[in-house]
Amino acid sequence: MTRSGKKNHRQQRGTAARRRGIWAETLAVAYLRLKGYRVIERNWRSKLGEIDILARRGNLLALIEVKTRADTGLAGGALLQPQRQRLLRALSHYLKTRPELAGLDLRCDVLALGRFGWPVHLVDAWRPDF
Numbered sequence: 588m589t590r591s592g593k594k595n596h597r598q599q600r601g602t603a604a605r606r607r608g609i610w611a612e613t614l615a616v617a618y619l620r621l622k623g624y625r626v627i628e629r630n631w632r633s634k635l636g637e638i639d640i641l642a643r644r645g646n647l648l649a650l651i652e653v654k655t656r657a658d659t660g661l662a663g664g665a666l667l668q669p670q671r672q673r674l675l676r677a678l679s680h681y682l683k684t685r686p687e688l689a690g691l692d693l694r695c696d697v698l699a700l701g702r703f704g705w706p707v708h709l710v711d712a713w714r715p716d717f
Contacts, residue, residue, distance in 0.1 A: 611655045636677035648691040
């Protein structure tokens with residue numbers, strides 16, 4: 588295989604992964620709305636990181652990281668400490684841009700999606716430490 592063939596294969600894998608990610612986040616948003624959450628941000632990006640979903644229910648603001656794997660058990664464990672720290676830095680920056688949300692209770696969740704079955708919502712997967 589030529590170098591350009593490898594590059595095209597990598598680009599195709601990246602495109603497929605992006606499509607799976609968009610599908611997973613769309614499913615996650617629908618699921619959260621059914622549970623009574625109001626999604627206020629989706630794919631919020633800053634120089635400090637990206638937040639998949641920010642959703643509000645009552646006095647609660649939930650940062651929700653969407654993870655997809657072949658098995659939801661694997662998806663739930665896919666969020667490592669450096670990723671958590673990056674998400675919290677992004678959340679802190681987000682809250683500085685939206686002072687009206689600063690007084691809400693914060694929670695960090697993971698919404699795990701496997702190949703089959705319902706999404707698994709890991710509520711309070713970790714605590715923000717700020």
